[in-house]
Amino acid sequence: MLGLDVIRQNFELVCQSLVNRRADLTLDAFRELDVSRRRLIGEVEQHKATLNRISPQIGALLKAGQQTEAEAKRAEMRELKSSIEMLEAELESVEHRLQEIVRIIPNPPHASVPIGDESANQEISRWGEPRQFDFPPKDHVELGTALGILDLERAAKISGARFAVLKGVGARLERALISFMLDLHLDEHGYTEVLPPFLVNGDALFGTGQLPKFEADLFKLTDERGLYLIPTAEVPVTNLHRSEVLDSAQLPLRYVAYTPCFRSEAGSYGRDTRGLIRQHQFDKVELVAFVKPEESYAELERLTAHAEAVLQRLELPYRKVVLATGDLGFASAKTYDLEVWLPSQGMYREISSCSNFEAFQARRADIRFRRAAGAKPEFVHTLNGSGLAVGRTWLALLENHQQPDGSVTIPTALRPYLGGLAQIP
Known part of the structure; x- marks a missing residue:
């Protein structure tokens, strides 16, 4: 099996190896899923950073007697947590589909192997x-x-x-x-x-x-x-x-x-x-x-x-x-x-x-x-x-x-x- 990093860093070489092997497989789906994976990871990290920023604000608002503003922040946090759960579920699905592709990618042939059937x-x-x-x-x-x-x-x-x-x-x-x-x-x-x-x-x-x-x-x-x-x-x-x-x-x-x-x-x-x-x-x-x-x-x-x-x-x-x-x-x-x-x-x-x-x-x-x-x-x-x-x-x-x-x-x-x-x- 090839690691995800190996495929990313050598994408064109891996694609060419599939052609050389006469494999009935392309990596178009891999590339699309990998782009989605990185986007989802970014969105999850961004939402978590926002959560970390909002959380201490609630205590400060309550201490200052600003109950309404604190409740608004709590609602925002609940919405962020819900979004994170959905994004992580989507990320898990994408990663599973990526692994399904990775598992059926054959080993790239060594450079000394003759090309052909x-x-x-x-x-x-x-x-x-x-x-x-x-x-x-x-x-x-x-x-x-x-x-x-x-x-x-x-x-x-x-x-x-x-x-x-x-x-x-x-x-x-x-x-x-x-x-x-x-x-x-x-x-x-x-x-x-x-x-x-x-x-x-x-x-x-x-x-x-x-x-x-x-x-x-x-x-x-x-x-x-x-x-x-x-x-x-x-x-x-x-x-x-x-x-x-x-x-x-x-x-x-x-x-x-x-x-x-x-x-x-x-x-x-x-x-x-x-x-x-x-x-x-x-x-x-x-x-x-x-x-x-x-x-x-x-x-x-x-x-x-x-x-x-x-x-x-x-x-x-x-x-x-x-x-x-x-x-x-x-x-x-x-x-x-x-x-x-x-x-x-x-x-x-x-x-x-x-x-x-x-x-x-x-x-x-x-x-x-x-x-x-x-x-x-x-x-x-x-x-x-x-x-x-x-x-x-x-x-x-x-x-x-x-x-x-x-x-x-x-x-x-x-x-x-x-x-x-x-x-x-």
Whole structure:
């Protein structure tokens, strides 16, 4: 979220950022409401000053025996108080409407972000060469079903479309990938592991930017508590420090968390409906960082490299892409997507998004830090990235490491997590 002062002081830049983002939003109403707000504040202050001036006059008039004049001043005060009440009620309404607009203004993109829609996304680098098969490669659904490790039909019987049952080595492979990712980020990258709740309140989702704009993408419980299933570990982990003032010496804070994720995928019907690409429930290992503002863009490079390390260890070809302004997420100032190669589709597909939110989430969640004792608190910068989306890693591993007979070779780095298993079956 942007502060009112930030929007006022950078009004034209914020307006241009909305154009660059292809956002269906203008700030005309904001400007009109802001003018009304300042006018109302001025009128309230003027009336209160008049009250303060009149009040001592009444006592003096009474002391001088001027009862009629004193009563006239009392009537004037009553009229002023009534006007103040009406003006303050109008001011409260204007401020509420201003906040409603502020809450749906997306984060302005960083100056280094390319301008344009999805077609303006820029490839930064590639790692690994897509494998040249001497046989027609199968997709993960055909492979997993034939191996007896993926069952979509029974999942549909239990829960409906866009759910999966992993069985046998398939379930163990999912668990192995989670453990491998966690260990890599803990032991080599220095993160602190967190196991957060999988249900969160509306304040938590507001803090990270899912509410109010994206409520349709969430699963909400129907009881009186108003809790939601998390769409990503970013939500509970970022909110660990909501309404806190951190000490400068605590920063940077880096957390890694495994959680299941739940998304309704509103509006996505007809896209990626086959297999594990787009599920209502999936596993993810998430990286979250809290840093000083001047360190956040170096941290974005660092965090992205940590996600890349997972793909490299698993011998999965991928490319790194910086998203253009029109393809950025609501809260992000800059995002790198990592896209893994899928042989069955002959293309790269997103497997991780690594984003710098600058102070956008911190302002919504009131997460600040103090550089020194007695110093004024400042908003931290928050970042997060998938390290990685486990289901997509599972399917990418099957497709890239498949063999002519339908078996799948396990990458060397993952074998210790599967009891030394080198191949499925």
